[in-house]
Amino acid sequence: xxxxxxxxxxxxxLTIVVALVPLVLxxxxxxxxxxxxxxxxxxxxxxxxxxxFAAPSHKTGAAHYGWLLVAILSPVVVMMLMxxxxxxxxxxxxxGHVLEHLSIIAFAFAxxxxxxxxxxGIGWVTGLSLLFMAIASAWGFGVAPAATGALAASVPAxxxxxxxxxxxxxxxxxxxxxxxxxxxxxxxxxxxxxxxEGPSLKDERTRKNLQQAQQWIMNPSAxxxxxxxxxxxxxxxxxxxxxxxxx
Numbered sequence: 183x184x185x186x187x188x189x190x191x192x193x194x195x196l197t198i199v200v201a202l203v204p205l206v207l208x209x210x211x212x213x214x215x216x217x218x219x220x221x222x223x224x225x226x227x228x229x230x231x232x233x234x235f236a237a238p239s240h241k242t243g244a245a246h247y248g249w250l251l252v253a254i255l256s257p258v259v260v261m262m263l264m265x266x267x268x269x270x271x272x273x274x275x276x277x278g279h280v281l282e283h284l285s286i287i288a289f290a291f292a293x294x295x296x297x298x299x300x301x302x303g304i305g306w307v308t309g310l311s312l313l314f315m316a317i318a319s320a321w322g323f324g325v326a327p328a329a330t331g332a333l334a335a336s337v338p339a340x341x342x343x344x345x346x347x348x349x350x351x352x353x354x355x356x357x358x359x360x361x362x363x364x365x366x367x368x369x370x371x372x373x374x375x376x377x378x379e380g381p382s383l384k385d386e387r388t389r390k391n392l393q394q395a396q397q398w399i400m401n402p403s404a405x406x407x408x409x410x411x412x413x414x415x416x417x418x419x420x421x422x423x424x425x426x427x428x429x
Contacts, residue, residue, distance in 0.1 A: 190234030194291070197227030201283035204276040209403045214389060217273075218320035221264050224283055225290040225316050229309040232294030236305060246300070253297035253304060256289040257312040263289070264319065274403060354392070354424030362422050366409055375429040380406065387427045395423035 201224055204210070263286050272279040293312050297305030364373065370380030377383070390398060399419045400410040410419050 186234050186237060190231045193227055193234070194231035194287075197224055197231065197287055198284070200224065200227070201287055202280055204279035204283070208276055209274045214391070214394075215320040218264060218316060221283075221286055222313060222316035222320070224286055225260065225313055228287040228290035229294040229313060232291040233298060233305055233309065236295050236298035249296045249300035250304070252292050253294075253300060253308045256293040256296065257308060257315070259289045260286055260293070260312060261315060261319075264316065271397060274401065355421045356424050356428060359421030359423070359425030362414070362418050363425050366413060367422065370406075375426065383426050383429050386429060392423055392427055395426055396420055399423055 263282055272282050290309075290312060294305040294309040297308040299305075363371075363375070367380075368375075370378055371383050372378045372380075375383035375386075386395065396419050399414070399422060400408075402408055410416070414422065
């Protein structure tokens with residue numbers, strides 16, 4: 183029993199150390215799928231620790247529905263913390279990124295431990311379900327589809343490249359975004375987004391959805407220049423991001 187708890191404590195400590203890595207790496211730019219998988223690894227460490235901690239005790243609290251409620255609601259909180267549209271902000275704020283990681287670990291631990299305290303085996307069910315959702319999310323959850331040719335074709339070729347169009351007026355204007363990209367971004371990223379002084383933006387939609395792309399353009403990390411709101415308006419940012427999603 184003592185050895186099991188020591189192993190659980192060691193694994194939990196290691197998982198927490200891994201959660202602190204953003205403080206060392208600083209701002210990063212990870213593909214959404216990779217980010218999901220890293221979170222799944224934190225969840226796995228927390229869950230195994232929780233199940234090991236709970237295993238030595240044969241006492242359960244089936245009469246106490248509070249344990250069951252915690253085991254059911256904790257996975258929901260974890261998946262909300264893994265909402266992809268928030269990744270762009272967390273990746274650029276290491277302190278917030280670590281807080282997100284620690285929260286994921288805490289609620290994943292609660293998922294397994296509370297389930298086992300309610301009834302033997304429940305922690306395994308809730309824990310494995312959470313881990314499955316975290317891993318499966320890497321293959322689709324939160325990855326925005328590419329803007330289709332139909333969307334681009336629906337915009338008149340002579341659309342003006344104005345900067346004062348409201349950002350919520352219909353769908354993004356991909357043609358307008360392409361023109362803005364050519365004027366402001368191609369010098370670093372290449373005319374077709376294949377890269378140059380700046381990185382390639384090909385298949386950027388697999389790394390950032392539309393909202394994340396907009397957040398990155400508005401609040402980039404050096405050496406990328408900050409063109410919003412001085413050069414680009416909010417509507418400009420939205421159209422450029424929509425165009426980048428098609429590359």
